[in-house]
Amino acid sequence: MLAAQDYVCGRPLATVTFLALRLGRPLFLEGEAGTGKTEIAKALAAALGRRLIRLQCYEGLDAASAVYEWNFAAQMVAIRAAEAAADTDHLRAGLFGPDYLIERPLLQAMRPQPGGAPVLLIDEIDRTDEPFEAFLLEALSDFQVTIPELGTVKAPEPPIVILTSNRTREVHDALKRRCLYHWVDYPAFDREIEILHARAPQASATLSREVVAFVQRLRTEDLFKKPGVAETIDWAKCLLALDVLTLSPEIIADTLGAILKYQDDIARLQGSEARRLLDEARKSLQPA
Ligand SMILES: Nc1ncnc2c1ncn2[C@@H]1O[C@H](COP(=O)(O)OP(=O)(O)O)[C@@H](O)[C@H]1O
Numbered sequence: 523m524l525a526a527q528d529y530v531c532g533r534p535l536a537t538v539t540f541l542a543l544r545l546g547r548p549l550f551l552e553g554e555a556g557t558g559k560t561e562i563a564k565a566l567a568a569a570l571g572r573r574l575i576r577l578q579c580y581e582g583l584d585a586a587s588a589v590y591e592w593n594f595a596a597q598m599v600a601i602r603a604a605e606a607a608a609d610t611d612h613l614r615a616g617l618f619g620p621d622y623l624i625e626r627p628l629l630q631a632m633r634p635q636p637g638g639a640p641v642l643l644i645d646e647i648d649r650t651d652e653p654f655e656a657f658l659l660e661a662l663s664d665f666q667v668t669i670p671e672l673g674t675v676k677a678p679e680p681p682i683v684i685l686t687s688n689r690t691r692e693v694h695d696a697l698k699r700r701c702l703y704h705w706v707d708y709p710a711f712d713r714e715i716e717i718l719h720a721r722a723p724q725a726s727a728t729l730s731r732e733v734v735a736f737v738q739r740l741r742t743e744d745l746f747k748k749p750g751v752a753e754t755i756d757w758a759k760c761l762l763a764l765d766v767l768t769l770s771p772e773i774i775a776d777t778l779g780a781i782l783k784y785q786d787d788i789a790r791l792q793g794s795e796a797r798r799l800l801d802e803a804r805k806s807l808q809p810a
């Protein structure tokens with residue numbers, strides 16, 4: 523099913539995803555940036571024909587931005603208008619009603635959706651703080667939200683939940699224990715070739731093999747930020763745009779910004795270093 527969405531994965535990830543669906547458990551995916559964690563939620567939603575609802579986490583994210591907020595500005599306008607028309611009695615009942623409610627991702631995920639329960643992607647949870655994690659733990663345990671002025675909203679069918687973390691900090695045990703867990707690693711050579719073939723099919727076999735071998739070699743260096751699969755794909759697309767047929771140290775130097783995003787890492791590859799890594803990458807290709 524994932525392959526039909528051009529999502530390439532091995533048996534362990536496919537199995538844990540299947541089990542998350544079958545058992546109705548949240549799936550916790552942890553791993554380096556650009557290894558396909560967010561993408562699997564998109565692929566799953568597309569494959570199942572479900573709506574994808576994304577809660578992008580960030581520092582300072584609170585329940586109001588995650589669940590619901592009252593639209594104060596609209597409420598103020600309604601109050602002013604009612605005052606002007608001397609009709610405030612009528613107003614009170616409607617002011618904390620659905621018209622003035624802004625539904626954020628967690629509340630949206632509890633609403634019935636046409637195709638069935640949505641896929642709820644809670645992305646990069648490591649960027650939030652512990653109080654929010656505790657709050658999430660509760661929300662994930664019963665899939666209901668109480669809005670004091672309106673009552674309780676309960677999901678008719680629990681959403682399919684995928685949480686991701688780039689592991690910039692450890693996520694609390696309690697939350698992980700509620701989920702099925704999988705560490706998403708950088709793919710091995712053959713799998714990365716497969717991914718590249720799925721996502722940048724115009725790249726020739728020769729160029730793909732060189733690109734993947736070079737990126738894989740680069741990942742063994744002590745870099746501040748190693749390139750993910752996303753960078754491999756981007757780089758191949760850049761090379762295609764330049765009509766490159768085969769890698770050279772000059773081409774690598776010209777296009778490094780597609781795979782390395784920190785000046786310190788880029789500086790390491792200046793001079794003869796790119797040539798050395800390319801030679802080594804080519805050597806690793808020879809047996810095939
Ligand atoms: N297994 C995979 N199959 C297909 N594409 C992948 C895979 N892994 C990564 N990608 C590509 O890399 C890009 C970035 O992946 P993403 O899911 O955003 O990474 P992250 O792990 O940081 O969330 C995706 O848009 C997709 O094109």
Ligand SMILES: [Mg+2]
Binds near residue numbers: 556559560561
């Ligand atoms: Mg992501």
